[in-house]
Amino acid sequence: MEAIEREEARRQAGLGRDGHGDAVRPGPPGLLNKFRGRLDRDAIIRETVAAVRAAKAGGARTVGVNAEDGSRTDEGFLTEFALAAKEAGADRVRYCDTIGGETPERIRERFAKLASAVAMPVETHCHNDLGMAVANSVSGALGDLDAGQDAWINTCVNGIGERSGNADLLSTILGFRHGFGLEERAEFGDPIDLAWARWFAPWAGYAFGRPLPYNQVGVGRNAFAHESGIHADGALKDHGNYELYDEATLGAFPRDWHARPGRVVLTGEYGGKAGFRHVMDGLGVEPADEDLAFQLVQLCNAQTGRPLTDDELRLIAAHPRELALLFPGQIT
Amino acid sequence: MEAIEREEARRQAGLGRDGHGDAVRPGPPGLLNKFRGRLDRDAIIRETVAAVRAAKAGGARTVGVNAEDGSRTDEGFLTEFALAAKEAGADRVRYCDTIGGETPERIRERFAKLASAVAMPVETHCHNDLGMAVANSVSGALGDLDAGQDAWINTCVNGIGERSGNADLLSTILGFRHGFGLEERAEFGDPIDLAWARWFAPWAGYAFGRPLPYNQVGVGRNAFAHESGIHADGALKDHGNYELYDEATLGAFPRDWHARPGRVVLTGEYGGKAGFRHVMDGLGVEPADEDLAFQLVQLCNAQTGRPLTDDELRLIAAHPRELALLFPGQIT
Numbered sequence: 036m037e038a039i040e041r042e043e044a045r046r047q048a049g050l051g052r053d054g055h056g057d058a059v060r061p062g063p064p065g066l067l068n069k070f071r072g073r074l075d076r077d078a079i080i081r082e083t084v085a086a087v088r089a090a091k092a093g094g095a096r097t098v099g100v101n102a103e104d105g106s107r108t109d110e111g112f113l114t115e116f117a118l119a120a121k122e123a124g125a126d127r128v129r130y131c132d133t134i135g136g137e138t139p140e141r142i143r144e145r146f147a148k149l150a151s152a153v154a155m156p157v158e159t160h161c162h163n164d165l166g167m168a169v170a171n172s173v174s175g176a177l178g179d180l181d182a183g184q185d186a187w188i189n190t191c192v193n194g195i196g197e198r199s200g201n202a203d204l205l206s207t208i209l210g211f212r213h214g215f216g217l218e219e220r221a222e223f224g225d226p227i228d229l230a231w232a233r234w235f236a237p238w239a240g241y242a243f244g245r246p247l248p249y250n251q252v253g254v255g256r257n258a259f260a261h262e263s264g265i266h267a268d269g270a271l272k273d274h275g276n277y278e279l280y281d282e283a284t285l286g287a288f289p290r291d292w293h294a295r296p297g298r299v300v301l302t303g304e305y306g307g308k309a310g311f312r313h314v315m316d317g318l319g320v321e322p323a324d325e326d327l328a329f330q331l332v333q334l335c336n337a338q339t340g341r342p343l344t345d346d347e348l349r350l351i352a353a354h355p356r357e358l359a360l361l362f363p364g365q366i367t
Numbered sequence: 368m369e370a371i372e373r374e375e376a377r378r379q380a381g382l383g384r385d386g387h388g389d390a391v392r393p394g395p396p397g398l399l400n401k402f403r404g405r406l407d408r409d410a411i412i413r414e415t416v417a418a419v420r421a422a423k424a425g426g427a428r429t430v431g432v433n434a435e436d437g438s439r440t441d442e443g444f445l446t447e448f449a450l451a452a453k454e455a456g457a458d459r460v461r462y463c464d465t466i467g468g469e470t471p472e473r474i475r476e477r478f479a480k481l482a483s484a485v486a487m488p489v490e491t492h493c494h495n496d497l498g499m500a501v502a503n504s505v506s507g508a509l510g511d512l513d514a515g516q517d518a519w520i521n522t523c524v525n526g527i528g529e530r531s532g533n534a535d536l537l538s539t540i541l542g543f544r545h546g547f548g549l550e551e552r553a554e555f556g557d558p559i560d561l562a563w564a565r566w567f568a569p570w571a572g573y574a575f576g577r578p579l580p581y582n583q584v585g586v587g588r589n590a591f592a593h594e595s596g597i598h599a600d601g602a603l604k605d606h607g608n609y610e611l612y613d614e615a616t617l618g619a620f621p622r623d624w625h626a627r628p629g630r631v632v633l634t635g636e637y638g639g640k641a642g643f644r645h646v647m648d649g650l651g652v653e654p655a656d657e658d659l660a661f662q663l664v665q666l667c668n669a670q671t672g673r674p675l676t677d678d679e680l681r682l683i684a685a686h687p688r689e690l691a692l693l694f695p696g697q698i699t
Binding site (some may be wrong): 106133134135136137139140141143163164165166167168169170171173174176178194195196197198199200203206207209210213214215216217245246248249250251252253255257258259260261262263266276277278279 | 390436465466467468470471472473475495496497498499500501502503505506507509526527528529530531532538539541542545546547548549577578580581583584585587589590591592593594598608609610611617
């Protein structure tokens with residue numbers, strides 16, 4: 036019975052399976068006409084407190100609360116909101132720069148003040164409408180550190196997000212690693228292996244149908260292209276002349292089977308066994324269960340609508356029975 | 368005789384026709400192996416002083432000096448370099464963040480110090496290798512203002528530049544117009560009409576063969592696209608809920624003749640008079656000299672290698688004789 040109640044509370048609170056909740060909405064409105072004016076400030080705090088309590092009762096190990104439009108909300112109410120959430124059991128408050136108008140110095144000051152006042156980490160959530168999402172995220176996090184709190188930074192792979200996007204994951208990591216004056220300022224909570232960067236970024240762009248901009252930080256086609264005379268000459272002599280860090284740390288770009296130039300036989304929704312075996316042989320992969328793997332290739336390709344990547348094919352070949360669980364009733 | 372000497376000095380100094388010099392190179396090297404180690408600090412100052420004097424002797428109204436790798440150069444030498452240039456007649460010093468490692472707070476402090484020490488504007492030149500070029504440019508400029516100096520900001524249309532690009536022109540303007548805490552901080556030296564923004568950005572991307580990233584600030588296809596449920600709902604009710612400023616201020620996207628869907632007859636290198644007249648009639652344009660304009664359309668299209676834009680066609684139709692000067696000996 037208790038387990039069921041917990042499950043229900045977990046469901047209501049929108050918790051992940053590991054018990055770390057996503058931030059609980061809604062936060063304080065910066066504008067009167069948000070939430071159709073249905074929630075005044077007291078109601079927002081009341082609902083937030085109830086949601087945090089439900090999440091904690093549901094077994095959440097950590098809970099964050101979400102201050103939508105934090106950057107347009109007065110500091111007094113932000114503090115009141117965060118303190119109430121903390122007393123109810125929240126572990127951090129997310130300060131959303133919902134419309135992307137924040138600027139580095141201001142966000143750092145506001146983060147430092149809020150994190151000090153409530154003795155709780157403030158989490159960044161920065162949009163890129165002025166092209167400053169990365170700098171604002173780094174600066175907001177520094178505000179946390181100024182206040183002696185841990186920092187939590189919301190980022191998106193390739194900066195993909197509403198409108199002009201959100202803070203780019205890779206740029207933000209690189210900022211703390213290589214930004215002047217920041218190199219020793221912060222320590223990452225988890226080890227980060229950037230040797231995956233150039234694998235992950237194009238794959239995410241491919242999967243989401245959002246091609247990588249040519250100038251994408253670190254991983255764009257041009258990110259290490261030197262053309263102007265003085266730059267090219269200097270880079271040839273010593274890459275440190277015109278590069279902040281060694282690009283090799285970002286790993287290799289993928290060379291997927293489906294993207295090979297010239298004649299290429301693929302495997303997918305409309306393919307047969309011969310093509311399937313040809314590709315798997317080409318990748319040097321021995322499927323654990325050939326019939327099942329073949330059906331999965333067809334089903335997965337029908338879902339994505341574009342050629343499967345080598346990693347996707349390898350995953351299918353290695354774990355066909357687990358993946359088959361995603362297609363109940365569709366496997367013969 | 369004096370005119371010739373002036374012309375020679377102007378040529379040596381690389382001055383534009385209006386007498387405003389581009390920044391005089393070279394600046395101080397931050398690394399020993401730049402300039403092949405051929406120039407030590409004394410030599411750099413000596414050459415810079417000579418170049419500034421030549422530029423001023425050549426009639427330059429303003430001269431800037433260029434501190435390549437300013438962000439990797441110690442403050443003492445930067446000050447010494449800038450003071451020597453100022454005494455020789457320079458009007459501003461450009462601080463290059465050559466490898467894009469600068470961060471907002473640091474650049475503001477360094478700009479404020481340098482601008483105070485030499486009582487001269489420091490000009491930004493920020494690369495985007497950490498995704499912070501816009502924020503760094505805005506912050507550097509604020510450092511100038513802190514020191515009571517004017518600010519000069521280097522930007523590029525669409526942020527086009529080496530590697531991950533330079534500070535984007537539009538983002539930087541929008542930052543000062545709409546960035547929280549910045550709205551009243553600075554005044555633009557020249558009136559800026561952003562109603563051209565969505566015309567200019569795609570045209571520059573087209574001309575340079577650098578398509579606009581879908582999330583480009585203000586002008587990308589997605590820059591005002593709202594998709595997540597709460598965002599879309601709020602934006603429908605009041606665009607101010609999820610937009611920092613009214614997108615209408617950025618003007619209209621171009622609808623060029625050549626980009627029309629379905630059947631379209633173009634005019635260009637391999638076209639004839641019938642197609643030329645068809646397009647000009649379609650644009651409602653009456654060429655000042657039809658034969659000349661037709662030849663220019665062919666020559667210009669051969670040069671660009673892609674369909675001419677409506678604005679290019681209108682320019683040719685209105686000013687064929689002036690444009691013909693660009694093709695000496697090629698017009699029959």
